[in-house]
Amino acid sequence: MRPAAAAVEGSGAGIEARFRLAWSGFALDAALQLPGRGVSALFGHSGSGKTTLLRCLAGLERATDGYLAVRGEVWQDDACGVYVPTHRRPLGYVFQEASLFPHLSVRRNLEFGLKRVAAAERRVSLDHAIALLGIEPLLERMPERLSGGERQRVAIARALATSPRLLLMDEPLAALDARRKAEILPYLERLHGELDMPVVYVSHAPEEVARLADHVVLLRDGRVLASGAIDEVMPRLDLPFAHDEEAFVVVDALVAGRDERFALTRLEFAGLPLWITGLDAPLGAQVRARVLARDVSLALAERHDSSILNVLPARVVSLDDASPGRTLVRLDVAGRALLARITTRSAVQMGIAPGMSLFAQVKGVALLR
């Protein structure tokens, strides 16, 4: 977590929130700063308070002792008796399940929010929202005649059409099957690229977080366990991410070159080449890839006699026993973090210790977006 002083400095542009709320059997006590742009993921198990926190941001749940400022605008400050009701907050909210008004056509659903926004505040045109979510052919249909994925796309477009200053999404993909999810994710990624509005996205699926988020807030039992940039939070050995069976780090990199003959693409990662199979990403594109901890092995010397394509010089930052017989190693590769999961026996035999220089052999890199 960042020091408080830095957060106060940046509070004008970001989101500053503090909520306290107690129900029988559940208490939320969360304070956090989120960046004023990009996607922040609220991540945690069910019951961790992530949806409640999102609802507090929207004003749908009233925290008794709360403070919320979005890009310098105070929406709630119970110390000063300020509370802006939901319908006066310039936000968009996408619910987990389909939430279209059943009595209105898709077009009239889209217009519902739009026509309640003053013309001077409209920054996202209806046409843009429709095009972004690809729902042009659905406009005259009634919601009952849409598939689950289509409904969610309309719901997202409906929220966007109000030109929100903050977009809140509560597991918008959770109710959908894998195919529908795959259908919507590209649209969400486009939002990210095309609109300058902070998004707070609730999820319990690490893959979604890895694909979409720039900032991650980890919640447990109504408290913030960690909050920070995704490439800072995911590799932390003191957090549960690193200990997941499928633990990974995300790598934001530039497509720097390609090898047509062997169908390989070269990413530039921390100034080092990282080869991925396939030629899908165009040159110069900014991509995000994922490296699983179990796909990284360690060697004391740089070897050229193995089939492993990516061998990166690394320094050991810290170690942690992941589970009996297995050790997690956090590595620093020219300032970027990587995780390796190896057997404890190897770690002991190689004498791996913090500060040691060695080579990370990366067996697999998967392109996320």
Add this chain to the structure above:
Amino acid sequence: MMDAADLAAIRLTLELAAVTTAILLVIGTPVAWWLARTRSVLKGAVGAVVALPLVLPPTVIGFYLLLLMGPHGPVGQLTQALGLGLLPFSFAGLVVGSVFYSLPFVVQPLQQAFEAIGERPLEVAATLRAGALDTFFSVVLPLARPGFVTAAVLGFAHTVGEFGVVLMIGGNIPEKTRVVSVQIYDHVEALEYAQAHWLSAGMVAFSFLVLFLLYSRKRGGMR
């Protein structure tokens, strides 16, 4: 065959039912909305009062309304002070009695319709910048439309079928308070069975038709 008095009774009955239904929809909507949404401890008490006409003999309702609206009752003194005269044995009095008598038939379907809508559409509307009143008219009313149809039909039909309350507070004044049910009673008393048949069979047919249309409506047309 029906005579002029019968036709007058029919016209009066329809007028009474129409006015009563209109008033009940206006009064019953906020009451039903409150009952559907409140977490107040008063919910049980208010719900029970609304449902009382379902179980009380109409004579009891009529009796207390008569006392309340009579020359010595508080409502009667108020109406007199306002220069409206006394309500018993007038069409206005019948309307007041009918409103009480048919209250649950309007409030309960509305309350169920409002409860069926749930919290979510209201929250969605709020996130789309609609305030409470705006949400009520643009989301709640259209979604509760089947409930309004049921409430209006039941309120109307139940008022048409009213007898005891009318007899207690309206008496039997031709063209003023003599509704169909009372007219039938008079025919039977006078052993005019043929005329009683016409009106009674008409009531059966009307009631059956209304309920038939109500119950054979397509289920879940709107939701």
